[in-house]
Amino acid sequence: MADAKVIPFDEDSRGRRGSGRHRPGRGRTPAPGRAADGVQPPLAAVPEDGAVPQPPQPGIPAQAAGGRPVEPPAGEPPGEPRGDLAAAVGAVADRVLGGDWERKVASGLAFLRRRVTGEYEVDEFGYDAELTDQVLMSLLRPMFGAYFRVEVRGIENIPAEGGALVVSNHSGTLPLDGLMAQVAVHDHHPAGRHLRLLAADLVFMMPLVNELARKLGHTLACAEDAEVLLERGEVVGVMPEGFKGIGKPFADRYKLQRFGRGGFVATALKTKVPIVPCSVVGAEEIYPMVGNSRTVARLLGLPYFPLTPTFPWLGPAGLVPLPTKWVIQFGEPIPTDGYPPEAAEDPMLVFNLTDQVRETIQHTLYELLVQRRSVFF
C-alpha cells in the first residue's frame, strides 16, 4: 500500500544524499515516531499517507494548518543538505518516500507471501502485529494526521519499557479517540510501543468490528485480560468512563463522568505499573450528540443511539465526523509500586487514586480547552 507513493526513480538514495538535487518529499516532514529514531522531537502530527501526492513546492511548509510545534524540515530550503541534521532528515525522507523502492516492493511481496500462506503470528489475544503495523495503522494515519491533525504531547510520560496503564477520557459517540491514541503511541513513542486498548463487550459482539479490534490488539475490558497484559509489560489503554463518557450529550462535553468502580486502579496496584493519565481534546465535537433515541437504542440493543445534526438524517453521509483539531496529552505518570501488596484490596485507597487520576485528567482538559483557539484549528 505504501507503494503508491511518489517514487523517485532509479537513484539509490544513499548515493544521492550529497548531490544537492531537489527531490520530491524534501519539503515534507519526515515520518513521525520510530522512523525518526530520535532525530527530531517526535511530537508533530504528520500525515504520512494522507496528503501525499502533490509534488511539494519548495519553501511551502508541509501543512497549512497552524498551531503546531515547529517542524525542522518544513522550513528547510530545498537542495544543499547541510550537516548531520540534514543528512539524517534526508535519510528519514528516503525511508518514508522510498528511496529504494525495489526493496519496498520486495518486502511488500514478502508480506503478501506470508499473508496468503498464513505464516504469520498472532498473540493469544489475537493481536496481529504485522497487519497492524503495515496495514491497519496506515489506514488510520490519514485520519490521525490530515483529518484531525492530532497533536501529541507528553508521549515521554509513557515509560520506554515495562507495563503502564494509560487512562483516558472517552468521548465522540464512536470510539475514534481510542484509535487515535493508539496511532499516537504507535507513531510517536520513541521506543515504538503499542497501546493495547481495553474495549467494551459490545465491540466483541459485532461482526467485523470484533475481528478488527482483536487484530489491532484490543481486548475485553476485564481485570483478567488487563492483568495478563500488564504483567507481560505491555502498555494498556483504558477508558473508565465507558459508555457514560462516549455517549454523553453534547451539552456535557468535557465533563468527565464517573470512573467506573476504580477497577483499573486496583489492577494497576496489583501489577504495580504506573498510571498515565491521558486527556483527549477535540473528540467531543466530532459527532455532536444533540439527542439520544432510547427507543431505537433499545430495539438495536445498543447503549445509546445518537442523534447528531447530520446522523440519521443524511444517511451514511452523516457518519462523516467533523474535522476538529485534536490534542492528546499524556500526563505525568502516577506510580503505584510504593504501595504494599494488599493495597489493591483497600477500597479507600483505590477510590482516592481513582479520584486523583480523574481530577488530573479533568484539569488537563480544562487547561487544554483554555489554550484552544478554535474547535477546528
Next chain:
Amino acid sequence: MGVGKVVLVTGAARQLGGRFVRRIVHDPQVARVVAVDAVPPEQDLGGAEFVRADIRQPVIAKVLAQHSVDTVVHLDVTGTPLGSGGRTQVKETNVIGTMQLLGACQKAPTVQRLVVKSTTSVYGSAPRDPAVFHETTPVKSLPSGGFAKDAVEVEGYVRGFARRRPDVAVAVLRFANILGPDADTPLAEFFALPVLPTVFGYDPRLQFVHQDDVLDVLVLAAFDARRGTLNSGTFNIAGDGVLLLSQTARRLGKPTVPVLLPAVTWLGQVLRTAGVTDFAPEQIRLLTHGRVVDTTQMRDTLGFEPTYTTAETFHDFARSHGPGLLPPARLAAAVDRLAAAVPPAHGKEQGPWPTPR
C-alpha cells in the same frame, strides 16, 4: 504398592483410548491394563486385557473389584458417537457412564487415582468472556448443550466424587482441540471439509493440542507425581500459541465461505442432519468467538511441557491430510513469480518499512 499398578482405561475402543492403552501396557510401573469399552476395539491393544462392559451399567463395579484396580483413566468422555448411535447415546455414555463409573470407584477401596478427560469447551465461548481462560475463571455463559454441557456435568460429578473420597488423587485434564494425523474430533472433521464455512465477520482464535502430547500428559497424570510437581487438580492442556481460523484455512490451502451467523446455525443443522459433519452448536460458538486457555498451571504445577506448539500441531495435521484446493505452496510460488518479475534489486530482505516488533 511395589508390584505395579492396575490401570483401568475406559473408552478403549476409540483412537485415543487404544493408543493410550498401547502406550502404557509395557510401562514398568504397570502390572496390568484393563481396557473397557462397550464395543470391541478395532485396533490391537498390545496385550492389554479387554473387558467388554458398558460403563452405563453397574457391571463396571464388578470389573473394578475383580481386578483390584488402583488407577482409573476415564477417557470415555467424547463428542462423537462411535459407530452407530446418535447424540443421545453419546450423552448417556458421557453423563450416566461417568456417574456409574464414579459410583463404582467410590465403593472400590483399592482405587487410588482417577484421571478424567475433559475439554476446554467447559468455559463456553462468548464475547463477554476474558480472552484467556484460567482454570479458575468463572464461566459467564455455561454451554447450553452438546458435548460441552456433558463435560460440565461430568466435571461436576467428579468434584462431588473428590469430596466424598478425599483419599483419591483426582486429575481433570481440560484438553484444547485435539488434532493430529489420526485424531477423530469434530474439529478434525471440520478441517477435512473441502471448503471451510466460517462465520462472517469473526476470526476466532484457536488452540490445539497434539495427540501425542495428550498421551504424554495422560501418562504423567496416571502415575505418581514427579518430584516437585503435583498431578491432582484441574489443568488446561494446550499447545503454545494461537492460530486464527483464517490462518488455519490458509495453511491448509482451503477456501473459506463466510456465512452470516444465523445462516451458519441453519447450515450446521442441515449438515448435521445430512451426517456430513458434527457441526454442533458449541462448535459454531467456538468457530465464532474462539477460545484460548492459559497453561501456566500445566507447566508449573503439573510439570508438563508439550512437545508441539499449536502451530506445529496444526502443521502435523495439515501434512497428513494433504493440501486443499489452494495449496499454500502454489500461492507462495505465484507470489515468488511476481517477485521475480520485479527488477532484481538488493535482494529480498525484511523491508525498509517501519517494522517494529
